[in-house]
Amino acid sequence: MFESDLKDVINIISSLDSEDSIKILLACEKGIEKSTEIIKKLGLTQKRYYVRLTKLIESGLVEKDQSSYRLTVLGRFCLKIVEALMKIAEQKDKLELADKMRKLLEDNKSNSLDIISKSKIFTFIDISEILYGVKIITNYDETINEIINLLNSAKESIYMVTNKIDFR
Numbered sequence: 001m002f003e004s005d006l007k008d009v010i011n012i013i014s015s016l017d018s019e020d021s022i023k024i025l026l027a028c029e030k031g032i033e034k035s036t037e038i039i040k041k042l043g044l045t046q047k048r049y050y051v052r053l054t055k056l057i058e059s060g061l062v063e064k065d066q067s068s069y070r071l072t073v074l075g076r077f078c079l080k081i082v083e084a085l086m087k088i089a090e091q092k093d094k095l096e097l098a099d100k101m102r103k104l105l106e107d108n109k110s111n112s113l114d115i116i117s118k119s120k121i122f123t124f125i126d127i128s129e130i131l132y133g134v135k136i137i138t139n140y141d142e143t144i145n146e147i148i149n150l151l152n153s154a155k156e157s158i159y160m161v162t163n164k165i166d167f168r
Contacts, residue, residue: 012078015059020044021052022082025061029079031068 016022023042024032032038039049053069056062061075071079088095 011059015055024052028062028069028071031070033068
């Protein structure tokens with residue numbers, strides 16, 4: 001990565017460093033024709049609004065055309081990244097659970113940890129799909145019942161990770 005690219009990335013990130021900036025970026029997706037209405041809708045002061053809007057314009061995420069403020073192509077890409085981060089933030093509890101499970105498996109501390117997961121192709125934009133069906137099951141009978149339910153409802157494939165061994 002070139003130094004100028006790094007500076008551009010830092011400039012973009014710094015223009016999105018507040019809740020106000022994110023709200024304005026989201027509003028610019030449809031276009032902002034009347035700033036006074038958006039200022040009221042977002043609950044901002046004029047100064048806060050224009051300071052943040054100016055940073056978004058200077059970083060190349062927003063532009064002003066004849067009658068409104070709109071996202072640039074770069075702004076649209078950044079909006080998609082912001083939306084992805086919002087989805088990831090919504091899944092914070094599941095991500096923490098997944099991290100705890102990973103640590104337990106790495107440290108081999110768990111004697112009865114079963115993870116049954118509904119599998120989807122992992123995409124940057126929709127992380128919720130991969131974490132949707134993560135479960136921890138410590139009871140053998142419950143494990144069997146869950147496997148049967150998953151097999152009966154599976155449309156494509158099922159991935160299961162377990163450290164239980166049945167010697168029957």
